[in-house]
Amino acid sequence: MTTGGHINLGVLVSGNGSNLQSIIDRIETGGINADIACVISNNPDAFGLIRARRHDIPVIIHQNRGFDSRQDYDAALVAILRDHGVQLVVLAGFMRLLSEIMVNAFPNAIINIHPALLPSFPGLHAQKQALDYGVRFSGCTVHFVDCGTDTGPIILQSVVPVQQGDTEDSLSARILEEEHRIYPEAVRLFCEGKLKISGRHVQILSS
Numbered sequence: 001m002t003t004g005g006h007i008n009l010g011v012l013v014s015g016n017g018s019n020l021q022s023i024i025d026r027i028e029t030g031g032i033n034a035d036i037a038c039v040i041s042n043n044p045d046a047f048g049l050i051r052a053r054r055h056d057i058p059v060i061i062h063q064n065r066g067f068d069s070r071q072d073y074d075a076a077l078v079a080i081l082r083d084h085g086v087q088l089v090v091l092a093g094f095m096r097l098l099s100e101i102m103v104n105a106f107p108n109a110i111i112n113i114h115p116a117l118l119p120s121f122p123g124l125h126a127q128k129q130a131l132d133y134g135v136r137f138s139g140c141t142v143h144f145v146d147c148g149t150d151t152g153p154i155i156l157q158s159v160v161p162v163q164q165g166d167t168e169d170s171l172s173a174r175i176l177e178e179e180h181r182i183y184p185e186a187v188r189l190f191c192e193g194k195l196k197i198s199g200r201h202v203q204i205l206s207s
């Protein structure tokens with residue numbers, strides 16, 4: 001696991017990139033000792049790419065087409081990340097599952113944010129799943145990425161109460177506010193070498 005020094009991040013996005021923005025903002029205010037070495041998207045129209053360009057961050061469009069398998073796509077993705085010296089891969093609304101090629105290339109160095117309190121409601125439309133189930137509390141989870149869908153060791157979680165009359169949009173918006181708080185915080189902890197994984201448990205070391 002990486003400890004302490006200056007860390008190169010590679011951020012993967014497919015859409016709006018508001019979580020990317022929260023990490024950019026936290027780096028620029030001096031809160032995280034890291035650089036974003038590249039932002040990569042499988043979607044050429046992702047607004048996250050515009051956000052990155054506004055901050056002079058190199059962007060790479062890595063589209064799905066032309067690759068016969070997820071493994072082939074991921075092998076090319078690994079090469080791009082290595083070319084940019086990436087040490088921590090940050091999934092920020094990247095709408096692809098990673099294969100073992102990516103997971104094994106960056107052991108304990110890929111993180112994701114999920115808009116529910118895992119292990120409840122993994123996969124797509126987590127906020128709708130939570131509303132349909134009728135839970136009183138949902139939230140968001142930052143976790144390390146393994147080969148499962150949203151199954152890796154949990155780093156941080158934040159609870160968001162469900163309100164009467166919540167819609168998927170209203171609940172998603174309140175969860176997103178918490179995402180923007182805990183995702184940069186998890187990145188900071190990683191970059192400061194304060195995350196220690198033992199099995200499923202992530203210990204947060206004090207300084």
Ligand code: GRF
Pocket residue numbers: 013015016017018019020092093094113114115176179
């Ligand atoms: C967020 O809800 C995140 O939890 C999920 O995808 C969404 C990405 O939003 N993984 P944004 O592109 O960061 O605005």
